[in-house]
Amino acid sequence: MPLRHINVFAARLADCFRASSRLVAESVQALFRTGGKRLRPALTLLVAKAMGAEKERLSRVASLAASIEVLHSASLVHDDILDAAEFRRGEQTMHVQLGERAATLVGDFLFATASVLVAELGSLPVVVLISKVVADFGRGELAQSAVRFEAVDYSLEDYLAKSFYKTASLLAAACQSAAVLSGAGPESPQAQSCYKFGAYVGLAFQVVDDILDFTSTEEEIGKPALADLKEGNLSAPVLFAAQERQASGDGGEFGLDPEGRRELLELLDRRLSGEEDLERTKALVADAGGVARAKALARRFVDLAALELEELPDSEARAGLRTFAEFVIARSF
Numbered sequence: 001m002p003l004r005h006i007n008v009f010a011a012r013l014a015d016c017f018r019a020s021s022r023l024v025a026e027s028v029q030a031l032f033r034t035g036g037k038r039l040r041p042a043l044t045l046l047v048a049k050a051m052g053a054e055k056e057r058l059s060r061v062a063s064l065a066a067s068i069e070v071l072h073s074a075s076l077v078h079d080d081i082l083d084a085a086e087f088r089r090g091e092q093t094m095h096v097q098l099g100e101r102a103a104t105l106v107g108d109f110l111f112a113t114a115s116v117l118v119a120e121l122g123s124l125p126v127v128v129l130i131s132k133v134v135a136d137f138g139r140g141e142l143a144q145s146a147v148r149f150e151a152v153d154y155s156l157e158d159y160l161a162k163s164f165y166k167t168a169s170l171l172a173a174a175c176q177s178a179a180v181l182s183g184a185g186p187e188s189p190q191a192q193s194c195y196k197f198g199a200y201v202g203l204a205f206q207v208v209d210d211i212l213d214f215t216s217t218e219e220e221i222g223k224p225a226l227a228d229l230k231e232g233n234l235s236a237p238v239l240f241a242a243q244e245r246q247a248s249g250d251g252g253e254f255g256l257d258p259e260g261r262r263e264l265l266e267l268l269d270r271r272l273s274g275e276e277d278l279e280r281t282k283a284l285v286a287d288a289g290g291v292a293r294a295k296a297l298a299r300r301f302v303d304l305a306a307l308e309l310e311e312l313p314d315s316e317a318r319a320g321l322r323t324f325a326e327f328v329i330a331r332s333f
Helices: 003-017 022-033 039-050 055-083 094-098 100-119 124-145 156-181 189-215 236-241 258-269 277-287 290-311 316-330
Strands: none
Touching: 039 055, 039 156, 039 189, 039 316, 055 094, 055 100, 055 124, 055 156, 094 100, 100 124, 124 156, 156 189, 156 236, 189 236, 189 277, 189 290, 189 316, 236 258, 236 277, 236 290, 258 277, 277 290, 290 316
16 A cells, blocks of 8 residues: 555544543553554555545545544444453553543544544545444444343344444445545445445454454453453354254254253353353363354355455455455464
């Protein structure tokens, strides 16, 4: 990506530092200093390149990319509060450092800043797309908080809907918005394919994150392993494990036998309150092939995302989008 567009992105991102409150300004700066992969703004810029955006349009997309990163950061601050998470990217979370009240205000400030950056683009379709993302964040949090430790009435479809609201919605809107700012009509086949590409990549990203909760160390993911499971946020590996044993379609089986499934449900029903409950749950998920099935699901989403790219003109940037999607699942293998 040309350096000038990265510089525009960095300059627009710096706007969120100009807060009237010194506490908010310093907290925001500290938040962005913790790093992160910046995958969402990179994806936004890459879609614009794949759409053949000219120099002037790319500058607007860089502003969009900044708003996407700010919006994502705002969601993380609020998400950490709701999940009582103590670490993010290897650092103490905002509410641990400042308290919940101050951290909530920082998150609110970031949401407002992202909204201003989007409004300044002057594109009503983009404003509508990003506004829906903010609403989806709320839907996702409500859906998640209502089913903690629930593995019977909480289906894989429910999990995927929650995952769309919390993760994939932002990526989908970012990709479609980049296409719109590049000159495509909001309802054009290319813009719609960009939306679906982002949605599939976002779902794969969330499934892989849930896999890493089981397979990675605290040093690798920047937060305690099995942190989501401890909070009762059941993910694809657990939901696959909680299913009755059945053929997988490749000659094997997944799921637990009746005794193992009963034990898993009992562990979840008592909210993993026993000293060994967490490790036992992890072992049952492994026995059931839950992680392997989750990897296959992530692979399927990436394959679907790749199909959507066929609507875009062949280019190096389009190949880069395919590589981006493959990178998402490469983290779990």
